[in-house]
Amino acid sequence: NPTFEKDHPRGGDGRFIAKVGGWVKYLDIRSGLWTKAVVEEFTKDGKVKLKDVNDGEEHLKPPKEIYSTDQPIARLDTAGWKKTGGQAGSNVGGFYQNSEGEEFYVKTPKTKAHTSNEDLANRLYIAAGLPAPETAVSPDGKNFITKIEKSTEWRALSGQKLDEALEKVADGFIVDAWLANWDGPVNDNIRIRDDDGTPLRVDAGGALMFRARGEKRVLTPNVGELKTLRDKGKRGFYLYAKVTQQHEIEGTKKVLAISPDRIRAMVKEANLPDQLATDLIARRAWLATHYSL
Numbered sequence: 001n002p003t004f005e006k007d008h009p010r011g012g013d014g015r016f017i018a019k020v021g022g023w024v025k026y027l028d029i030r031s032g033l034w035t036k037a038v039v040e041e042f043t044k045d046g047k048v049k050l051k052d053v054n055d056g057e058e059h060l061k062p063p064k065e066i067y068s069t070d071q072p073i074a075r076l077d078t079a080g081w082k083k084t085g086g087q088a089g090s091n092v093g094g095f096y097q098n099s100e101g102e103e104f105y106v107k108t109p110k111t112k113a114h115t116s117n118e119d120l121a122n123r124l125y126i127a128a129g130l131p132a133p134e135t136a137v138s139p140d141g142k143n144f145i146t147k148i149e150k151s152t153e154w155r156a157l158s159g160q161k162l163d164e165a166l167e168k169v170a171d172g173f174i175v176d177a178w179l180a181n182w183d184g185p186v187n188d189n190i191r192i193r194d195d196d197g198t199p200l201r202v203d204a205g206g207a208l209m210f211r212a213r214g215e216k217r218v219l220t221p222n223v224g225e226l227k228t229l230r231d232k233g234k235r236g237f238y239l240y241a242k243v244t245q246q247h248e249i250e251g252t253k254k255v256l257a258i259s260p261d262r263i264r265a266m267v268k269e270a271n272l273p274d275q276l277a278t279d280l281i282a283r284r285a286w287l288a289t290h291y292s293l
Contacts, residue, residue: 048060089107103147124280133149
């Protein structure tokens with residue numbers, strides 16, 4: 001709806017900005033950290049008036065500099081949902097529809113730790129200001145639930161649409177590497193939303209502590225994925241073809257904007273080992289040194 005888009009724009013993460021009174025975040029160039037603010041007004045010249053929740057200072061920001069706030073773990077009960085399709089991927093799962101007609105994919109990873117791991121990866125993408133689907137965990141912690149949005153596998157695009165999609169995918173390359181999302185380029189794990197071309201990391205089950213089929217791994221302090229995700233002959237070589245040095249620097253700034261304390265808090269909330277937080281913080285520091293930030 002063009003009128004709605006004009007009056008209520010999307011932010012830098014491709015999500016509609018919260019309404020007046022809602023919370024958002026922006027990257028504070030002084031501190032280098034994400035800062036939470038309240039939406040006060042959508043101005044006639046297309047800016048958004050924000051009020052910093054910490055010091056009360058007001059700011060006028062263009063929509064593309066505004067992002068969704070970090071997401072807590074969402075719980076969703078799928079009892080009574082209608083199954084509409086079968087398994088997609090390496091884990092047991094299927095497509096479901098709730099009583100309101102909304103579509104979801106529900107999968108059952110190997111353990112609760114695997115479920116928490118994927119949910120954390122998704123929330124870290126959001127924490128870094130990247131587009132990610134709406135997700136939840138079942139009350140018993142066994143199932144991972146993803147809301148379906150109309151989208152297209154990136155490999156199915158061509159011409160200008162593909163070029164534009166790859167430009168947007170490039171914005172998230174550093175975060176893919178930081179989270180060791182080895183299978184990001186594989187299959188349809190990155191899909192392009194149909195209505196505005198936003199890339200969605202729809203399956204991060206192969207990030208952080210586990211590989212896509214569930215094997216455990218240890219994250220290295222150095223982010224070797226800067227190379228391995230783009231090795232010639234792999235799909236990432238094509239997916240990340242438009243990544244520039246500037247993409248890498250800006251992406252690293254988004255990772256650095258997540259404080260070590262915030263990383264530890266998110267890992268703790270997910271009930272995952274503190275060593276994972278230590279590893280992510282070490283990889284964060286490595287990126288800072290690598291790009292002299």
